[in-house]
Amino acid sequence: DWTPFAFAEESIDALKEQLKDDKVVLGLSGGVDSSVAALLLHQAIGKNLHCIFVDNGLLRKEEFSSVLSSYKDLGLNVKGVDAKQRFYDALAGLTDPEQKRKAIGRVFIEVFDDEAHQISDVKWLAQGTIYPDVIESVSVNGGPSATIKSHHNVGGLPDYMKLKIVEPLKALFKDEVRRVGKALGLPDDILGRHPFPGPGLGIRILGEVTKEKVQILQDADFIYVKNLKESGWYDKVWQAGTIYLPIQSVGVMGDERTYENVVALRAVSSVDGMTADWSHLPYELLAKISNEIINNVKGINRVVYDISSKPPATIEWE
Numbered sequence: 001d002w003t004p005f006a007f008a009e010e011s012i013d014a015l016k017e018q019l020k021d022d023k024v025v026l027g028l029s030g031g032v033d034s035s036v037a038a039l040l041l042h043q044a045i046g047k048n049l050h051c052i053f054v055d056n057g058l059l060r061k062e063e064f065s066s067v068l069s070s071y072k073d074l075g076l077n078v079k080g081v082d083a084k085q086r087f088y089d090a091l092a093g094l095t096d097p098e099q100k101r102k103a104i105g106r107v108f109i110e111v112f113d114d115e116a117h118q119i120s121d122v123k124w125l126a127q128g129t130i131y132p133d134v135i136e137s138v139s140v141n142g143g144p145s146a147t148i149k150s151h152h153n154v155g156g157l158p159d160y161m162k163l164k165i166v167e168p169l170k171a172l173f174k175d176e177v178r179r180v181g182k183a184l185g186l187p188d189d190i191l192g193r194h195p196f197p198g199p200g201l202g203i204r205i206l207g208e209v210t211k212e213k214v215q216i217l218q219d220a221d222f223i224y225v226k227n228l229k230e231s232g233w234y235d236k237v238w239q240a241g242t243i244y245l246p247i248q249s250v251g252v253m254g255d256e257r258t259y260e261n262v263v264a265l266r267a268v269s270s271v272d273g274m275t276a277d278w279s280h281l282p283y284e285l286l287a288k289i290s291n292e293i294i295n296n297v298k299g300i301n302r303v304v305y306d307i308s309s310k311p312p313a314t315i316e317w318e
């Protein structure tokens with residue numbers, strides 16, 4: 001019988017055997033998979049695991065600092081890297097979703113590579129790849145999500161890094177990864193976290209990404225997620241987020257006419273992200289979120305709710 005404890009024990013033994021005294025580098029994303037991979041490796045090789053957590057400036061509000069401190073509390077040997085400006089510079093002028101993904105992916109590799117080179121004598125690159133990622137990337141046509149949107153975080157590092165790859169979660173499904181994480185003491189706020197795309201808010205700001213738009217979207221998203229959590233809906237939906245639309249619309253505030261941006265709210269139920277239904281959030285909750293966003297986030301005067309399912313829509317708008 002498969003149990004998370006037996007899996008963890010066997011996997012830690014196998015990793016000790018495989019890695020001996022070698023140094024390993026791993027990129028943490030704040031998500032479940034990379035976090036669980038890090039915990040397993042940490043138990044196997046301790047400080048020889050060097051984790052890198054990059055702030056790409058496209059994370060949720062306050063996420064970088066709070067996740068970084070959770071990682072430190074877990075005892076991980078982790079370096080937080082503020083690379084926000086490098087990402088914003090690379091995104092300047094780009095409006096095409098795939099070009100934005102490529103730019104974000106490229107800068108991530110550059111930043112990671114710079115950091116990895118500062119670790120002397122590193123031999124291995126660890127990745128939080130799970131079984132569904134493996135299937136998706138080897139299927140004949142690259143898998144639906146690979147052909148429709150290029151997922152930058154499934155992919156490798158430049159060849160010249162010549163690192164051997166270690167993927168401790170390669171045989172696990174998502175729910176098994178969560179159970180292993182729980183067994184290893186990963187905090188609930190990381191374990192229960194919604195999936196979040198590698199390019200982050202970069203593909204939830206339609207059109208050109210700027211620091212100012214990121215801030216507006218982070219504020220709106222923060223209010224949305226807070227309300228989902230307070231109402232108990234966060235755990236009932238599979239994924240939720242806000243989208244910054246590239247249009248302005250007329251509004252009125254006091255006796256002033258406004259001409260500001262629109263934020264769309266998205267929430268879906270799904271099993272694996274391949275198909276999804278829009279979530280029927282209660283009207284009262286939507287009303288509260290809309291009021292809070294419009295009253296508190298400067299630059300937004302209209303909120304809409306996305307009632308499209310996948311297919312034919314996708315979960316993300318880009």
Ligand code: XMP
Nearest residue numbers: 149150151152195197198199273314315316
């Ligand atoms: P779509 O929008 O294709 O999304 O219905 C399905 C799932 O994949 C996530 N997604 C991404 N994840 N890099 C990622 O790591 C990406 O470029 C990317 N695009 C979409 C999306 O958040 C959803 O969970």
